[in-house]
Amino acid sequence: MEVEKIQRVPSYKMLAEALVQNILDGRLKVGDALPTEAVLCDSFGVNRSTVREGVRLLEEAGMLLRNGKKLLITHPSREQLGAQVQRAMVLKEVRIEELWEGLFILDPALAELAALRRTEAAVEALAANVKATEEALDRGDPVVQLDIEFHSLVAEAADNHALLVAREPLGRLLFPAFDVVMTKVGSAGDRLLTAHTAIFEAIRKKDAAGARKWMEKHIQDFKRGYEVAGVDMRTPVVQVQKTSAAR
Amino acid sequence: MEVEKIQRVPSYKMLAEALVQNILDGRLKVGDALPTEAVLCDSFGVNRSTVREGVRLLEEAGMLLRNGKKLLITHPSREQLGAQVQRAMVLKEVRIEELWEGLFILDPALAELAALRRTEAAVEALAANVKATEEALDRGDPVVQLDIEFHSLVAEAADNHALLVAREPLGRLLFPAFDVVMTKVGSAGDRLLTAHTAIFEAIRKKDAAGARKWMEKHIQDFKRGYEVAGVDMRTPVVQVQKTSAAR
Incomplete structure (x- = not known):
């Protein structure tokens, strides 16, 4: 019965959360470039579209700054x-x-x-x-x-x-x-x-x-x-x- | 020269913003079902993937609640x-x-x-x-x-x-x-x-x-x-x- 209550978490959300955790822990610092899509696919064992959606969430939360082709870690503004x-x-x-x-x-x-x-x-x-x-x-x-x-x-x-x-x-x-x-x-x-x-x-x-x-x-x-x-x-x-x- | 300063706004963001405006204006009320993907494609003249991304942003902002296959308008929790x-x-x-x-x-x-x-x-x-x-x-x-x-x-x-x-x-x-x-x-x-x-x-x-x-x-x-x-x-x-x- 309890199994019904389990909420599925989409993989792009799990990826976004994992990246946030890396920023909170200080492993990814402000100004650091986000690893490339290929590296993220590899590290997390997910496909490109999952990576793209996860990265979009982070951008939306104001934690990524686009600099030309690069995405840099940043903190959301007030x-x-x-x-x-x-x-x-x-x-x-x-x-x-x-x-x-x-x-x-x-x-x-x-x-x-x-x-x-x-x-x-x-x-x-x-x-x-x-x-x-x-x-x-x-x-x-x-x-x-x-x-x-x-x-x-x-x-x-x-x-x-x-x-x-x-x-x-x-x-x-x-x-x-x-x-x-x-x-x-x-x-x-x-x-x-x-x-x-x-x-x-x-x-x-x-x-x-x-x-x-x-x-x-x-x-x-x-x-x-x-x-x-x-x-x-x-x-x-x-x-x-x-x-x-x-x- | 000024043209360079114009920031492109992706169409999924414009769609999300338009939906938010409809919610703020009260045209879409809490408990209302979000129009179907087909209707949104039609109304805004965008393709399905744009609609999906826009809808995802709204979900992320806590403004949509999944109820089976339906998406209902809701307000984000504290x-x-x-x-x-x-x-x-x-x-x-x-x-x-x-x-x-x-x-x-x-x-x-x-x-x-x-x-x-x-x-x-x-x-x-x-x-x-x-x-x-x-x-x-x-x-x-x-x-x-x-x-x-x-x-x-x-x-x-x-x-x-x-x-x-x-x-x-x-x-x-x-x-x-x-x-x-x-x-x-x-x-x-x-x-x-x-x-x-x-x-x-x-x-x-x-x-x-x-x-x-x-x-x-x-x-x-x-x-x-x-x-x-x-x-x-x-x-x-x-x-x-x-x-x-x-x-």
Whole structure:
């Protein structure tokens, strides 16, 4: 009876899993070339089409980079990792208020850590972002991408890779949803710039309490903007940007 | 010159992306059968092998469920979504202290929300988990899976799907890493049970402050356990469980 429960695993999946294991173990390192199809056929005792399908899975997972005819081992980017989770959140009809609540918990804590740990390079990256945001607002250009980037830079400065990867899809989904407020509430751009500037200054001065406090105010202000614009935060979030599946 | 920069997108990827878009738009709903290969060939003007490869990508992304000969639309599970992120964290050599810090920020906030929002069903699920943990400790069985589940149940009770998905890989990677403390520090099991019981009771009584405080203590205790066991939390985390890639 138990035999019925056994799930067949296709051989291309087993091959992909075996290659992943080799990467996790460090036997295949970033920048190494993947062994040729012929070598893989030989090593695993499978045919060429199995090898090709297995390799395609690995490419899809962002673990291979095509360089001319060669395939090099690489690590998936934060964007690639986030794309799948992001899509799932849209599918599950996650509401804007849920994303907001998530960043209301995460971003003030990350701002505090950023103030304690930031490097000079992180300060420079934040300074450039704030300057670009100011210029974009002057020109009347959209600042959605700069807004996403600002919060990611703060998270990067906090130097916690687990949280950095975990929060990425939330930022990518929430900040584009703020566009509706930006177009309806005239002062929203100025308020955003004031907050980003204050958060940046606090991080630069290593003022952890100030960075947290300003980030908290800033995320609160997001909610206030929704209220002023008369938009319901219980609306399910929509996919604004292309996912990376077609790249 | 610019033409060189254009990236060719293989047709199976374009097909997969088009199907995803149909699912996101709600034209294909959960439980619907995927159109047959012949229909897909016709609708998209591609050949069978392209359709097969595109469909395989969708299956890989956890968006199709095989039911006999039929393929039904489904949403990826939290575990499937987490697997890719989890693997990336191992690849990036995320340290145990980074995971710990992530849950030190997230889990107390989630416990607080859980106390405010928990349903009767959530209370029952937590009660069953605490009871099973007590019995496993009595028998001297490992409680890693129950520990992961307890924290996931708290996150579920907080009723925020964005955070639920985001924190899953952190819990799945961190709690197994506690095994080393459990085997070295005799009192670790009792301390875990005391904390889980107190958190559960606070959530049951809708005591938000108590739930937060006990969860904070509990996650702090994790770090203390590492110190007592003399294990360095700067160690990169390892993949303890099989990823779902081979399922």
